[in-house]
Amino acid sequence: MEGKRHGGQEEEVMNNKNLHKVFPGMDYTPLNSQYPDCLHVPPSQNNITRDMAVMSQLTNAVRLYGTDCNQTAMVLHAMDRLKLTDMKLWVGVWLGNNQTTNDRQVAHFWEIIDNELAAKKSLDRFKGVIVGNEVLFRKDLSETTLLKNITDIKKNLTDRGHTLPIATSDLGDNWTADMATKVDVVMSNVHPFFAGVEVGKAAGWTWDFWTTHDVALTANNKSISQVIAEVGWPTGGGNNCGEGTCSSSNQGSVAGVTELNEFMEDWICPSMKNKTEYFWFSAFDEPWKIQYNEKGKEWEDKWGLMDVNRNLKKGVTIPDCGGETV
Template identity: 70%
Template structure:
């Protein structure tokens, strides 16, 4: 805590605690100490943390850390992982309801049902929207007032799908499109506004738009999008220097124009 080099400039941060994915966590479980340390750092950069699933007590650990660290402004986006396995989906949703029953809704900013389900082709759009509709209905019956969203690749959203959620959450990664880092911030903005924001701009402006994932890898080679790179310097090049370049051209502009996103 109180690290002078950290600044609260991110609207939100995506976070998955170490060892919190099932079934691996049955053998090596996540550590509350690790989660609390992570939250101490994250709290100096953002007031909102997005989780991806409910397995392995990860949500409970994050909430416990927030409580013990007395992070009065920190909120959690409750994530529910959906896949192509009914047992997994039922387990994730059941745990979500337990969490919401045991905690005041004021601790959360919203509920995100699924991440890149359509991209992986784990569920059809109709199957995904059916789950979302059921969650919204049950939240209403329980008198829990939280927005419901799903997150998928920016080019997987449709107008029909956008009208069935409270928030359109789009994962937009310039690195995987092979965009040079100097052009990445502008490309991200153009892609998001032309693929996603446009879906609700005229039909239902009350539906919120958030970039659910955006960032740049600190290592891992380079990427040329739909084609194979022929050299190590083509396209999107990973690295700490490149990450800082993308941050420098994305963060301040996003703060200025009110773009909400998760880093």
């Protein structure tokens, strides 16, 4: 993946007939963008530019999870280089249980805002800001502290004379009606795989869970949007039976290419028709997540439509929705 990218190669990458722009959003973590590892092996602009070329054939909106390792600036540079005028970026501000990390992320965020205003005179390339991902699920911060981070960023943006939709993302069942009033967008990670749902029922389960647990929270407030921040299916690594035990009569969620294809077939085109907003998790495998695999549960690094070399996985079929695009 390293080395100079020539125009012909980029053109080839951007014309893959097996990719279809049917995803309203795509979750993205660039290679080598984990701190402090990136101080020794930093992310490559060439790799990120290639990734954005690939994702531009899948979506018009990309979500980042954090600001470390200069990833946001490199994604914006790729958008410029590839002339992706329709592409919008959701900036991610990672929050955890380490205040030094949180301060660094927020400081980087303001640098990104200031640099964008200096270069472009507007924030038009940003679709919004996601402050924290699964902070409550990990119990890294209290709800009160998380919401203070959100409201501080929102107020500081307003004080500077700018507005961007502000969100946080967490598990769908971690949201409360009160939390929902503190953001512009309720972003819920809804994974049927982790609920142990068999794939034939996964699309319906995802819709029902999201609408009853999350969409219902803001039914009386149309100013607050609802987005599924993560939904997808791993291509390998075992079975997940949720809170139950897998057995010959209960296979639960089976990780595999066949199952991924079935879930995409059931979810993607119907979601386009009913205008469901979501981010697909994800475009590419993330090898750094191997550290989170457990025996018999080796799927953490296998959620990509494409492998780590950015090749569409063998057998994966992205629906073309009859030629319709987002």
